[in-house]
Amino acid sequence: MTRPAFPGATSISALAVYDGVAPDGLAGGAPHLHTVSAEAYLVVAGHGRLHTIDGAGTFAERPLAPGDLVWFAPGVIHRAVNDGGLAVRVIMQNAGLPEAGDAVMTFPDDVLADPGRYADAAELPGPDASDVDRLAAAHARRDLAVEGYLALFGDAAEDGGAVDRGRLARLHARAAALVRPRVPEWRDRWRDGAVAAALETGERLDALDAGRDAGMGAAGVAEASGAPDFGMCGRLRRYDTTRLDPTGGDR
Structure with a gap:
């Protein structure tokens, strides 16, 4: 018997946002976007922006702040800023896609334009490396x-000015080109x-409408555990919400 799907075919992870300070003086994670999956933050501890x-x-x-819930569509660039102990539960649409590079x-821009350079810049040392080295690479x-x-703000960055739409459109085009080879697997x-x-x-x-058992007789329970890792926004614990067959393989 396969284990039941996680609600909505979503995924969930526990995130402790990085508290290291970036060059602009703000602590937190790496700004990024997702190309096809929506994302939600449920704040469970600390404060941030x-x-x-x-x-x-x-x-x-x-x-x-604790208790806040915010979500955003694919394509929204987002950056988690940690003002003190910020921890969230991250809910992602399309379980499996974000983990596969979405x-x-x-x-x-020069890095985004070159898939090889992008891959090198995005890669972190493997799990055999020390936490100190992996954290340093995540911060870099x-x-x-x-x-x-x-740079998306152009000359107005320091003044909190408007985003340069031409630069934003170029980033969207670069992002689409980077992920295009993954689409068949996605x-x-x-x-x-x-x-x-x-x-x-x-x-x-359909079964209920026809007066039949809608599958309740085969209902089961599942649980998942997650290993800690270094994500884009902080120390991450991803939970495997994929559905497995009795032999332990992906369905």
Whole structure:
């Protein structure tokens, strides 16, 4: 028997936002966007801010405190700023896609234009490296993303001015080009995950409408654990919410 799908075919992780300070004086994570998956933050501890740039180029800053819930569409550039002990639960649409690379950090344009340079800049040392070395690499990666993020504002960056729409459009184009080779594999993950979950709901509704058991007789329970890691925004614990078959493989 396969274990039940996580609600909505989403994924969840625990995030402790980095408290190291970037070159612009703000502590926190690497600005980035997701190309096809929406994301939500549920704040569970500490305080901070969420910086966003939407698809139209509008910049916004939202305070974050325990109990706050904010979510944003694919394509929104976001940066978590840690003002003290900021910890969130991250809920991602399309479980499996974000983990398969559906994120593009806001590196400078010359890095985004070269897939090889982008991959080198995004990569962290493997799990065999020390936590000190991995954290230092995560901070260096964050700092490079902040450099490109600030460049989106052009000469107005220090004055909190408007985003340069031409630069933003170029970043969107670079992001699309970077992830395009992954699309066939992502499509398979989407069909086996979010699409399958939606179709299953329809099948249950059809069964109820016909007066049949909607699958309650085969209902099961699942749980997941996650290993700590270094993410784009902070120390991350991802939980495996993929559905597994009895032999332990992906469905």
